[in-house]
Amino acid sequence: MIVATKKPIEEILVALAPYESVLILGCGTCVTVCNVGGEREVSLLHSALRVAIANSLMQQKRFHEYTVKRQCDREFLEALKGKSEEVDAILSLACGVGVQVLADYFSDIPCIPAVNTVFMGSSSTFGIWDERCAGCGECRLYETAGICPVTRCNKGILNGPCGGAKNGRCEANKEMDCAWLLIYERLLKLDQLDRMRKYSPPRNYGNLKRPKRVIIT
Ligand code: SF4
Numbered sequence: 415m416i417v418a419t420k421k422p423i424e425e426i427l428v429a430l431a432p433y434e435s436v437l438i439l440g441c442g443t444c445v446t447v448c449n450v451g452g453e454r455e456v457s458l459l460h461s462a463l464r465v466a467i468a469n470s471l472m473q474q475k476r477f478h479e480y481t482v483k484r485q486c487d488r489e490f491l492e493a494l495k496g497k498s499e500e501v502d503a504i505l506s507l508a509c510g511v512g513v514q515v516l517a518d519y520f521s522d523i524p525c526i527p528a529v530n531t532v533f534m535g536s537s538s539t540f541g542i543w544d545e546r547c548a549g550c551g552e553c554r555l556y557e558t559a560g561i562c563p564v565t566r567c568n569k570g571i572l573n574g575p576c577g578g579a580k581n582g583r584c585e586a587n588k589e590m591d592c593a594w595l596l597i598y599e600r601l602l603k604l605d606q607l608d609r610m611r612k613y614s615p616p617r618n619y620g621n622l623k624r625p626k627r628v629i630i631t
């Protein structure tokens with residue numbers, strides 16, 4: 415899933431300064447799961463904004479709340495048609511994909527992000543999210559026992575380990591386990607240690623075109 419973090423309220427207030435009527439729009443999928451952009455967070459942000467602008471020149475602002483199932487899917491944005499006519503701007507709590515789909519859909523209304531999109535990942539412990547996939551387009555998890563070296567090795571090396579790990583921790587980020595030691599241990603468990611000797615060729619970044627496009631028929 416896509417993981418995001420809340421933007422500082424001061425940054426949001428600067429972006430909202432020119433607008434009088436603002437729709438605070440949540441997204442009911444990834445950002446709801448990571449507790450930054452669902453219905454509850456829309457309500458909390460609304461309250462925080464009200465408190466922040468009390469006794470200021472901005473106190474006349476009007477806020478509206480709504481949450482759609484997914485902002486990255488145009489079919490769920492249709493429900494906003496009536497609401498969007500009442501507002502000067504939309505403050506979106508969706509990931510960067512959701513904000514862009516929203517801005518395309520309502521191209522005559524400014525769409526402002528209220529969160530920072532950080533990575534695709536998962537949570538193994540309550541409240542802690544870790545990056546797990548960079549969408550590299552050439553998945554090699556089969557060769558690395560289901561552990562991604564592109565995201566989990568600090569150097570992103572495809573033929574590890576680099577040799578710098580100490581006590582199982584990465585030399586470049588001591589808070590993280592060495593991805594290549596994890597790969598080694600998992601391969602050992604799977605009786606596939608021979609894969610450690612297999613050379614993984616470098617990616618040809620020259621072939622990588624941005625933005626990427628996938629056509630599924
Ligand atoms: S190798 Fe890693 S970054 Fe690439 S697609 Fe697979 S999980 Fe994602």
Ligand code: SF4
Pocket residue numbers: 566567568569570571574575576577578579583584585586587591592593594595
């Ligand atoms: S210590 Fe492990 S995770 Fe860190 S850079 Fe070296 S191989 Fe990658």
